[in-house]
Amino acid sequence: MIQLEYLLIISAVMLFAGIYGFFTRKSTLAMLLSIELMLNAADINFAVFNRMLFPEGHEGYFFAIFGIAIAAAESAIAIAIMINIYRMLKNISVDELKKMKW
């Protein structure tokens, strides 16, 4: 029997894996991968809650679609920025990117 809780556990594991990666990674691209994990976990939750608790409605469904679109936009911009930074600094490690401080 596939309970709602099981699905939620999957997304929770995915979320915390993302959080862990976000904190421990030094490469900004690896951090972006972690962010994708977290976003994906959120998308799963949208779909799961819609499907399991309110099967007649479709709000979660559409939100998951929009979430995917936004994730795509976000990663496109982020990668463009990273490439640009790499061009300037020849490095994309967060330790080196402290110029934001000023």
Add this chain to the structure above:
Amino acid sequence: MEYTLFILLLPLCSFLLLGLLDSKISKTAAGIIGTMSLGAVTLLSYFTAFEYFTADRVNGVFEKVVPYNITWLPLGDLHFDMGILLDPISVMMLIVISTVSLMVHIYSFGYMKGERGFQRYYAFLSLFTMSMLGLVVATNIFQMYLFWELVGVSSYLLIGFYYTTPAAIAASKKAFIVTRFADMFFLVGILIYGYYCKSFGFDFNAEGFAAGAFMLPTALVLMFIGGAGKSAMFPLHIWLPDAMEGPTPVSALIHAATMVVAGVFQIARLFPLWIQYAPEAMTIVVWVGVITAFYAAAVACVQSDIKRVLAFSTISQIAFMMVALGVCLPGEHGAVIDNHASLGYMASMFHLFTHAMFKALLFLGAGCIIHAVHSNEMSAMGGLRKYMPITHITFLIACLAIAGIPPFSGFFSKDEILTACMHYSPVVGWIMTGVAAMTAFYMFRLYFGIFWGTENKELHAHHTPHEAPLAMTLPLMVLTCITLVAGFIPFGHFVSASGEAYDIHLDWTVAATSIVVAVVSIALATYIYAGSRQPVAEKLHDAYPRLHRWAFKRFYLDEVYQFVTHRIIFAYISRPIAWFDRNVVDGFFNFLAWGTHKLSHAIRGLQSGSVQLYAQVFLLGILVIILILIM
């Protein structure tokens, strides 16, 4: 008479223009702008006076004309108005102020030539003239107070005109603080007056005054304190001698002819209230005036700085006006204000008018002398009559006028005052006659000291004194003419206590006495001071060294003030308050600033620029919020 508004607007415009442009326009242009606007104001004032006094009388009096009166600040029942009120005394004051001011404007062309800040000087003169004119045409006591403070400010600015000299700065501060102190009482008086009488206006027939009658003596005496401060009455006179640090034309305009008579004008303005509701309180006015007159005359007898002599003479003469107002009595039958019983009112206004002219003349003459010898001290002068004939003649006429010799204007007005005093009480009358004798004495001491006696050869060796330029002698001549004829003006026809025409008739016993006394005093002064050596004066000085020193030091009143303010008020009141302010109030805010600085120093490490650290803190916060929510 709507055009009277321009009497106020023109000097205001010229003040703004000159004040804003300052050194962007040439000195000559600034002087011409100021003088032209004042000339226009003078013409308008004369025209107003002509039109006002040729209008028909209603019930024997000139009607009050109010061309403008707007409600400026409504406050429930009360309201502050701004407007223009024309009645005999305000029209008379318009003439006095505009005439003297115009003369001073012309005179300053010569006197202030080449001074730094010439434009600023003319701007301040315009400001002063505007505020003084606004004061006299005020329709209510509150407007009067506003302009009263404005003249105080312009007086402060002009006394401190030479702001690089420490003495001028100290004098301007002193003048401002002393008059402000007195004005505080004026304000309290106004508030009491407004609260109990439900009006700030000068329409004394309203019912409110009867209802508030029991508080009126208090209010009037408080206002009198304000007037006494402005008019330099004892013991608030201390600022006026020091105010002589300002340029001499300013002394002539502000500290002799116009601003210092504001206190007299104020009492005259409220005269119906005094006479009707507070006749007993007028005794205070009389005795303050008598003491001041005597004190100032005594001090004037020994001063060596010619402007100081004139300053004390001014104080003494203003005290004459005060006394004259104080000795008015309510009418015995019928009307409360009776022209005969209140002769002093007319006398006071008459003396105000004539005194303004001849005292301005004296000051402007003194300015010419100072201009010639570059010193205020009598020791630098002597024998100047050969060098400065015009100044000499005009100064002599002014001295005769103030001494009360007919047919010069001072005789007529002073005679009326003495008559009124005699009528009130022989004691006051004889004291004032004695003061008049002292006046004649010190004025001629001054005159002989300047124009006769030994010439200061060593001082004049490398700089021969010379007559002043025409710009300076012309005003002297104009004022001399006024002084010569002003006594014959039928003044009682224009200004009198009840407003009805009053024929001045000389009381020949009083007149003869005062003439004899004056002549004797002048003779005495001639005997003592006219020669090139002054053995009598030196003998007197040796005989009474202490008296001389006391009088010379103005009876140590300034020192008393100094002691009270510095040793008592500053030491025991101001210093603890200052300590509290510096340490407790400032300390608290310094502590806040110090704490913020330290705290920000401590937490600035958090702003590491490291994204991951930010995210950790962020996550921590979220976890805490979640825990709080689910608990």
Add this chain to the structure above:
Amino acid sequence: MDSHNIMFVILAVIIMLSSIATVVSKSIIRAATYLLFVLLGTAGLYFLMGYSFLGAVQIMVYAGGIIVLYVFSILLTSGQQEKLNRVYLMKKVAVGMSCLAGLAVFIAMFFKQQFLAAALSAPSESDASFLSIEEIGKQMLSTGEGGYLLPFEAVSILLLACIVGGLIIARKR
């Protein structure tokens, strides 16, 4: 245990293991590959729930688009230093512990809450939750109740801005 449940278990295991592998693998290119597995597994979950269109979008956009983008950029930027930088062990342990704690809190919460949901059953066209592509299209572009035209347009503009922005940021100067 029918095939539906077995499928779910397999997907769950793949997703969870790949998620963890994504964040712990030393090589960044491998991490991207593991992420691909996670995203594909997620698509499988969507299919399992009967949301076939969503699953298709997930595969096309995420797995087909974004991952390819990542791989490209990794290859562009990392080059020789493909290896991930070493991180202090202490920090890793601390973050890991707090993540586990958070996960524990979450799971505790899931079981504490009494969800009303029935168990997930195999998808069929008679389900109330079934949504044909035609309906999706209509709903996406409708302005009436339950219509998503406004967010749709907003996302369209966002994507357009994103294209322009990406070009501007990444262009050669």
